[in-house]
Amino acid sequence: DFMNALENDVKPAFGTSATEVSAYVANGIIPWGAPVARILEDGELLAKQVKESERTPLVAVLLEGPPGSGKTALAAQIAKNSDFPFLKICSPENMIGFHESAKCQQIKKIFDDAYKSQLSCVIVDDIERLLDYAPIGPRFSNLVLQALLVLLKKVPPHGRKLLVIATSSRRDVLQDLEMTNVFNARIHAYNLSTGEQLLAALDGMDAFTKKEMEDITKAVDGKRLCIAIKKLQVLVEMARQTEEGERVPKLITLLQEEGGLED
Amino acid sequence: DFMNALENDVKPAFGTSATEVSAYVANGIIPWGAPVARILEDGELLAKQVKESERTPLVAVLLEGPPGSGKTALAAQIAKNSDFPFLKICSPENMIGFHESAKCQQIKKIFDDAYKSQLSCVIVDDIERLLDYAPIGPRFSNLVLQALLVLLKKVPPHGRKLLVIATSSRRDVLQDLEMTNVFNARIHAYNLSTGEQLLAALDGMDAFTKKEMEDITKAVDGKRLCIAIKKLQVLVEMARQTEEGERVPKLITLLQEEGGLED
Amino acid sequence: DFMNALENDVKPAFGTSATEVSAYVANGIIPWGAPVARILEDGELLAKQVKESERTPLVAVLLEGPPGSGKTALAAQIAKNSDFPFLKICSPENMIGFHESAKCQQIKKIFDDAYKSQLSCVIVDDIERLLDYAPIGPRFSNLVLQALLVLLKKVPPHGRKLLVIATSSRRDVLQDLEMTNVFNARIHAYNLSTGEQLLAALDGMDAFTKKEMEDITKAVDGKRLCIAIKKLQVLVEMARQTEEGERVPKLITLLQEEGGLED
Amino acid sequence: DFMNALENDVKPAFGTSATEVSAYVANGIIPWGAPVARILEDGELLAKQVKESERTPLVAVLLEGPPGSGKTALAAQIAKNSDFPFLKICSPENMIGFHESAKCQQIKKIFDDAYKSQLSCVIVDDIERLLDYAPIGPRFSNLVLQALLVLLKKVPPHGRKLLVIATSSRRDVLQDLEMTNVFNARIHAYNLSTGEQLLAALDGMDAFTKKEMEDITKAVDGKRLCIAIKKLQVLVEMARQTEEGERVPKLITLLQEEGGLED
Amino acid sequence: DFMNALENDVKPAFGTSATEVSAYVANGIIPWGAPVARILEDGELLAKQVKESERTPLVAVLLEGPPGSGKTALAAQIAKNSDFPFLKICSPENMIGFHESAKCQQIKKIFDDAYKSQLSCVIVDDIERLLDYAPIGPRFSNLVLQALLVLLKKVPPHGRKLLVIATSSRRDVLQDLEMTNVFNARIHAYNLSTGEQLLAALDGMDAFTKKEMEDITKAVDGKRLCIAIKKLQVLVEMARQTEEGERVPKLITLLQEEGGLED
Amino acid sequence: DFMNALENDVKPAFGTSATEVSAYVANGIIPWGAPVARILEDGELLAKQVKESERTPLVAVLLEGPPGSGKTALAAQIAKNSDFPFLKICSPENMIGFHESAKCQQIKKIFDDAYKSQLSCVIVDDIERLLDYAPIGPRFSNLVLQALLVLLKKVPPHGRKLLVIATSSRRDVLQDLEMTNVFNARIHAYNLSTGEQLLAALDGMDAFTKKEMEDITKAVDGKRLCIAIKKLQVLVEMARQTEEGERVPKLITLLQEEGGLED
Numbered sequence A, B, C, D, E, F: 001d002f003m004n005a006l007e008n009d010v011k012p013a014f015g016t017s018a019t020e021v022s023a024y025v026a027n028g029i030i031p032w033g034a035p036v037a038r039i040l041e042d043g044e045l046l047a048k049q050v051k052e053s054e055r056t057p058l059v060a061v062l063l064e065g066p067p068g069s070g071k072t073a074l075a076a077q078i079a080k081n082s083d084f085p086f087l088k089i090c091s092p093e094n095m096i097g098f099h100e101s102a103k104c105q106q107i108k109k110i111f112d113d114a115y116k117s118q119l120s121c122v123i124v125d126d127i128e129r130l131l132d133y134a135p136i137g138p139r140f141s142n143l144v145l146q147a148l149l150v151l152l153k154k155v156p157p158h159g160r161k162l163l164v165i166a167t168s169s170r171r172d173v174l175q176d177l178e179m180t181n182v183f184n185a186r187i188h189a190y191n192l193s194t195g196e197q198l199l200a201a202l203d204g205m206d207a208f209t210k211k212e213m214e215d216i217t218k219a220v221d222g223k224r225l226c227i228a229i230k231k232l233q234v235l236v237e238m239a240r241q242t243e244e245g246e247r248v249p250k251l252i253t254l255l256q257e258e259g260g261l262e263d
């Protein structure tokens, strides 16, 4: 209807930040298996809910999974796919050495900007780092914690809608901090765990010859595999520094040393 | 009598904040059952006591209950129903990233303003957040705690009357902080816990067809139910993103995943 | 004798604060029983000692008892009865949100002013709050603690005399802080604990008809009673909001819910 | 000899503070028994050593004993008896509400002034309070502790001599803080512990008639007695507020309530 | 190819710091055995990966081993060997007495400078000291920790490449701080552990005559040896202060006292 | 040779501080036994190493032993004996009441000055006090600790040489702080422990007549003795305040009370 059309015909209040967000998917999203597809779909559904529902103008989703499983890249991809006029990433990389006050201000600023657009998506990347979490103590910034606890629940001003995608490798820490409650939904990111997924990923990297791929297939057959996509990329590049004939054995050795491949 | 009439014929010293308070009942109060009615009545009685009693010019009530049970909305509704000339909500949403000093000042300011009106109602929303409470440590702002402990007991200046409604999801924490003593009364907010209540709530949301309602009735029959009104709204909206035929099963699944529906 | 007469013929250096102190006995002192009388007498004796003894120009008394037992009001009454030219209350209500430095300064200022009058009485109200005491930790302001420990022992300048009345609901905390030693005397405030005392108190409030009083007498007969005078006033006002016939049963119910009346 | 005469013929660099120090023996030193005499003698000997020895230009003595046993008054008396040209008391009473930095500065200033005179005596009164010691935690000012640890060991500039008398009621705390090592000598202050001592003290206060003294003698005979001189003075004054005939029984009761008199 | 040639034909944006880095290999790298060679090779391979791979523009390696095993010198040598146009060492020696904020700023500045060159190598020397780690508490700068955690993972701007070599003697501490995850690779530095390695090292120091070398060979034969190269240099210099005939026995004694030589 | 001559023909860059350092051996070094001689020799050897070795331009030695064993005086003596053009003592006495930042700056300044001279000796006196160490907590300045950890390892600029002598009574604390590793050498200071040593020390003080010395010999014969040289001096001076005939028995009593003399 007209009201609806009008509301969705939004213009970004402060220019789209799609380019900035794209930087976080530098190496693309390799479709190495069903989990990848499902995460992107779930993200799409939530974006749709934000756009269409009147009763839930705020949806906050937690994208959590092991280190290097691609959380940041996936969050960025979901944001881009949403096609919302306002996209912004709230990343620890832009707050290095900040005291907690400065961090809070920057985080709050991003949300305040988001509230000015009718349809916004904010990525809260790497919550542990935003919280300055250290396991010894444990220590964390209570100021940032409290700010996030409020921001993740705060309904945007009338007529504005907001999708928040937060990422974390430490669901247990968020639980201990009683932070998981504030999310409306949760998406889990996975490591690669089958030979098939590994081959699909390597294929997507275009790193080995057909013959080499076959050797890899044999080498991992019947073994237990568990490797993060980000880590896999580093190991592949390390293997590629060696002579041609040694590249596959090197990769297998590296995978084993990392504990990513076990009998 | 005349004296009484005069005293109640108060004018707001700083303009009524009813509109601001209304923002906290955005989705209205759906009358899903007896608990809702009783809470509103209890609130009304206390407001009456403030208005009429000479010996208790200050009444401080604690409205506590599980997360999402509607505490903030109910507190706002009670405030509005009281028809007091001065209404103000003291909410963590307006103090994001504030250091404890700034928080204290803002809280104190609200009470000082309230003291200037003859009949005032102040909502102290989400005490845990105002206290910057974090379970690890545990940590909290002692400055804010001390300020609240004094403000919740401080008799207003001669001739002024004040109703304070404080909300909290963590009665245990308040107990540990020896904070429960300062309240004159306590009201408990409940989750929905019967199929009847669920149906009344869904009815109030106008979200499902008659047929769907019947299906839901069957699906929850004989099961243990426990769901917060706030959470229920999100699940309903999620279910509504699916195809028509799947909406009821989806809702049931979501309720189960949330742990809100058990055999 | 003349010297004595001269010394007592003091004039307040900074104007008497009797009015300010009176605000803390807003609802008067209802003579509900022997304990009330004894406390006032003990206070009178100490005031006399300050006035007359040359060897003890400083007397510091701790007035401690359960929450709401009337400590603040009784301290204020003793101060007023003393008829000293300088009266001042050092209350947390006037230091809301103060940091410990500011608190110390204000407390010290009050004592310094008292030293300027020949005969002074200072009320140090609610020591726990002045100390910013929180049971979790436990936390407290060491700066304020140290200031009080010194001020409560410090002999006034030659020729000046000072009575300090401090109140506290947490004698155990003061004990743990090794603070009880600095007091020269201790007065205990009591809750109402007999039906007779209850009726005397209700009588003093002029809240019920003769018939109602009789009903109450019957209702509490043979029961264990323990209620703070401050709490009692609130319950009475709550009961009075109900219909005429229900006021007594309501009061009894409220007393029971509070744990103030047991079989 | 001449050198010696010259050296002792010192002039105070900053005026003698004997008057200031006298204020701390307001009620005089009542010679209630052998312990009192011995303490004064020990003090005299140490003052002599400072004056005469070349190898120990600094002597630091710890005067410790139960609360109210007269430590401050005795330290002041020893200082006065020494007849040193520079006398100064470093007392918590002059640093109320000071932060640790300010405390350190003031303490250091006193020692620096002392170093300017050829023969100085500094009283460091009530170390626990100077340290802001609180038993919960425990808490204390490390800045003040470190300053004292260095100052109590620091040899004065060539040709200057210094006697430091420190007082404390908490030798155990100083032990735990590894502070007792820095003292060259230790003097213990005692409570009154025999009927004879009690009567000598009462005699010194001139508080009771001969008849009353006899009654007291009988009343305490065969009982265990332990009372601080400071406390005793307060109890005597309290007893004196009563009617003539009741003064002795009152004193005995007060002594018993204080735990100072046991069968 | 051309693109590659161009990319590597980089110019240092801020002048090469090779000289500065050289200062950390003051006593050269004595090739005392296979571990030394392997470390340098591993370093070379990683530098090659940074130069050539497009997918891993950031490689962060942890060079860890016992105190004095030559970590800093080896890191500096690897950096020099890499021939990258931008070399910089981030060393605690340049931040003595810095508060954590200043440390963070300086560290961040070095990385920001590195990002401006196309090919950079940054040494993060002695992480424990950068973190202000103290075992009692334990204590550490969380601000520096968080900054390093982010910087060691942060992908350089498009087209820039960075090799980070971090050194540490406390792998266990980094593990506890969950810091080891952020490194892509790990190189272990070793102590000398065979007579052969010892002789090779002494040979490289040119410190003893042929005869003395033979005596040392005999003396260490069949013993368990474990000594850091840095410590060995000090012991050798101490031994050399003695008379000619005593130098070998002295060295053996010193080695034994250090616990570096056992039967 | 010439190069050597030139290098040692150094001039102090900022004036020699030998006089300042001398103040710390006010009472001279009494040669009471072999330990004293050995410590001075060890110090001499290390100074020689600094002067002559090219590979170890920095030597840091820890002089540790019981309180009062003469560590500071011995360190000062070693420094003076070294005849280095730059001598400086980094003493807590010059930093009383300093906050950790100011302490760090002053310490760093001393080292920076030392680096400007070709041959320098810095005494870091009483590490526990420089660290503001308190056993309760325990507490210490991490800023100072970190500064010392770096400064004690930092190689001076090319061509400069530095001997650092640090003193401490708490080797256990330094161990816990993982500070002992940074020293290249360790020298232990002893208490007097034989009658012979005691007599040699008393002889050096010239405090008793020949007859008295004989009495002392007898009195300590066969007893276990353990007394610090610094303490002994105080006891001797105390004994000397008594009458001639009582001086020996007094000394023996004092030794026993101190726990320095046991059967």
Ligand SMILES: Nc1ncnc2c1ncn2[C@@H]1O[C@H](COP(=O)(O)OP(=O)(O)OP(=O)(O)O)[C@@H](O)[C@H]1O
Binding pocket: A024, A025, A026, A027, A028, A029, A030, A031, A032, A036, A066, A067, A068, A069, A070, A071, A072, A073, A074, A126, A169, A229, A230, E153
């Ligand atoms: N299917 C995929 N999913 C996610 N990332 C992928 C995928 N395929 C390739 N990538 C690449 O893998 C990398 C994943 O890194 P990313 O930083 O997103 O992981 P992360 O889980 O956020 O890591 P960390 O736990 O360190 O925060 C990115 O470079 C991304 O481009």
Ligand SMILES: Nc1ncnc2c1ncn2[C@@H]1O[C@H](COP(=O)(O)OP(=O)(O)OP(=O)(O)O)[C@@H](O)[C@H]1O
Binding pocket: A153, B024, B025, B026, B027, B028, B029, B030, B031, B032, B036, B066, B067, B068, B069, B070, B071, B072, B073, B074, B126, B169, B229, B230
């Ligand atoms: N009967 C009801 N009682 C309360 N809220 C209701 C009711 N019916 C509908 N609502 C809506 O449900 C929502 C309740 O959310 P609210 O923030 O008040 O819950 P809360 O208990 O304060 O949550 P939290 O624990 O997160 O603070 C509001 O949007 C309100 O409009």
Ligand SMILES: Nc1ncnc2c1ncn2[C@@H]1O[C@H](COP(=O)(O)OP(=O)(O)OP(=O)(O)O)[C@@H](O)[C@H]1O
Binding pocket: B153, C024, C025, C026, C027, C028, C029, C030, C031, C032, C036, C066, C067, C068, C069, C070, C071, C072, C073, C074, C126, C169, C229, C230
């Ligand atoms: N006999 C009485 N003694 C004390 N207060 C009385 C008495 N009779 C009536 N009152 C009234 O009861 C109230 C006592 O409240 P007050 O604040 O003095 O109690 P409190 O013990 O200080 O409470 P809290 O523990 O909260 O500090 C006052 O309003 C006072 O006027």
Ligand SMILES: Nc1ncnc2c1ncn2[C@@H]1O[C@H](COP(=O)(O)OP(=O)(O)OP(=O)(O)O)[C@@H](O)[C@H]1O
Binding pocket: C153, D024, D025, D026, D027, D028, D029, D030, D031, D032, D036, D066, D067, D068, D069, D070, D071, D072, D073, D074, D126, D169, D229, D230
């Ligand atoms: N023999 C005595 N020794 C000490 N004080 C005496 C003696 N006789 C009388 N007095 C008086 O007793 C009082 C002792 O109080 P003082 O403050 O010195 O005790 P204190 O031990 O320092 O107390 P606190 O433990 O509170 O510091 C002084 O007023 C002093 O004049």
Ligand SMILES: Nc1ncnc2c1ncn2[C@@H]1O[C@H](COP(=O)(O)OP(=O)(O)OP(=O)(O)O)[C@@H](O)[C@H]1O
Binding pocket: E024, E025, E026, E027, E028, E029, E030, E031, E032, E036, E066, E067, E068, E069, E070, E071, E072, E073, E074, E126, E169, E229, E230, F153
């Ligand atoms: N093969 C070698 N490897 C490393 N250092 C060597 C080697 N041969 C000689 N050296 C010299 O040994 C010293 C090693 O000291 P370096 O400071 O690098 O050790 P470190 O492990 O960093 O010590 P720390 O644990 O104290 O940080 C340097 O002076 C270096 O020149």
Ligand SMILES: Nc1ncnc2c1ncn2[C@@H]1O[C@H](COP(=O)(O)OP(=O)(O)OP(=O)(O)O)[C@@H](O)[C@H]1O
Binding pocket: D153, F024, F025, F026, F027, F028, F029, F030, F031, F032, F036, F066, F067, F068, F069, F070, F071, F072, F073, F074, F126, F169, F229, F230
């Ligand atoms: N053989 C000796 N060795 C050291 N000091 C001696 C010797 N003979 C006499 N002395 C004198 O003894 C005193 C030793 O005191 P010093 O302050 O050096 O001891 P310390 O061990 O540093 O004490 P602390 O543990 O308190 O720091 C000095 O006055 C010094 O002149």
Ligand SMILES: [Mg+2]
Binding pocket: A071, A072, A073, A125, A126, A167
């Ligand atoms: Mg990430």
Ligand SMILES: [Mg+2]
Binding pocket: B071, B072, B073, B125, B126, B167
């Ligand atoms: Mg709420």
Ligand SMILES: [Mg+2]
Binding pocket: C071, C072, C073, C125, C126, C167
């Ligand atoms: Mg009170």
Ligand SMILES: [Mg+2]
Binding pocket: D071, D072, D073, D125, D126, D167
């Ligand atoms: Mg005292």
Ligand SMILES: [Mg+2]
Binding pocket: E071, E072, E073, E125, E126, E167
């Ligand atoms: Mg190193």
Ligand SMILES: [Mg+2]
Binding pocket: F071, F072, F073, F125, F126, F167
């Ligand atoms: Mg010393």
